[in-house]
Amino acid sequence: MKAFSLVATALCAMTVPVLGAMVESETSPDAQVDKRAFFDDSYKIFIRKRNAHACMMSIVFIVLFPLAAISLHLPLKGVRVVTRIHAPIQILGLAMMIGAMGLGIDIAKNDLNYFSPVKAHVVVGLLVTSTIIVIQPAMGILQHLHFKRTGKKSIFAYVHRWVGRVMICLGWINSGLGFQIVGTHLIPTHSWVRNFLLMGILGGIWFLLMGVDGFRSHMAKKDKLSSYRVVWDKGPRLRAPMQGQDHAMEPSKVETSSS
Known part of the structure; x- marks a missing residue:
């Protein structure tokens, strides 16, 4: 009986640390990754999926979408910018974004269990991608059809x-959240430096062109308003500019949509 007690005590002493280690590994945030580390091929697949997701989303939000927006502000006379440059780049970016979104959902759900609790990177990513998929193509097509009918801009x-604009900026923020969630110590320095350098260059060009176009639009409206004259015709009235002057001031109609 005494020998049996000693054996039972020894078994308990050996089992408790093992159970404790198992519980600790299950409750750790990287438990799923730790499990996959035992299976070399599966872990490599996870790393490839994670890198593909990061690379594709970076290309979309740091390069393609800003370039598509910049194209609308370039002085390309005689070129149908919207249909020849802007739309094709956006379609390519949208396709890449949907693919990267699928990879991100798979990683968050099956590999890292980021849905319980939900990480900020996941929330912002789903918000941005869903908004772009649902709203942007529809608004762009409706505006294009409206312009073909009327030659003017609309609410679309x-x-x-x-x-x-808002979604691109949120995408930039989410890029930083993605680096944070992985850990900057696990990412090569050149990767995040390259990302933020491109973001700064293309974002700076985009904001500069938006500012220049906004200033030019403001000055054009100011000049057009100043062309009106106050005349006396049974009381003070505003007289519109002469017909020839009006045509000289009015630019030719080309479809643009500042982004």
Whole structure:
């Protein structure tokens, strides 16, 4: 009986640390990755999926979407910028974004269990990608059809413009959240330096062109308003500019949509 007690005590002493280690590994945030580390091929697949997701999303939000927005501000006379440059780049970016979104959902759900609790990177990513998929193509197409009928902008153009601007900026923020969630010590320095350098260059060019176009638009409206004259015709009235002057001031109609 005494020998049996000694054996039972020894077994308990050996089992408790093992169970404790198992519980600790299950509750650690990287438990899923630790499990996959035992299976070399599966772990390599996870790393490839993670890198592909990061690379594709970086290309989309740091390069393609800003370039598509920049194209609308370039002085390309005689070129249908919207249909020949802007839309193709956006379609390519949208396709890449959907693929990267699928990879991100798979990683968050099956590899890292980021849905319980939900990480900020996942929330912002789903918000941005879903908004772009649902709103941007529809608003762009509706504005294009409206312009073909009337030659003017509509509410669709302004929704498309401002939603695009906000989503691109949120995508930039989410890029930083992605680096944070992985850990900067695990990422080569040149990777995040390259990302933020491109972000700064293309973002700076984009914001500069938006500012220049905004200033030119403001000055054009100011000049057009100043062309009106106060005349006396049974009381003070505003007289519009002469017909020839009006045509000289009015630019030729080319579809643009500042983004």
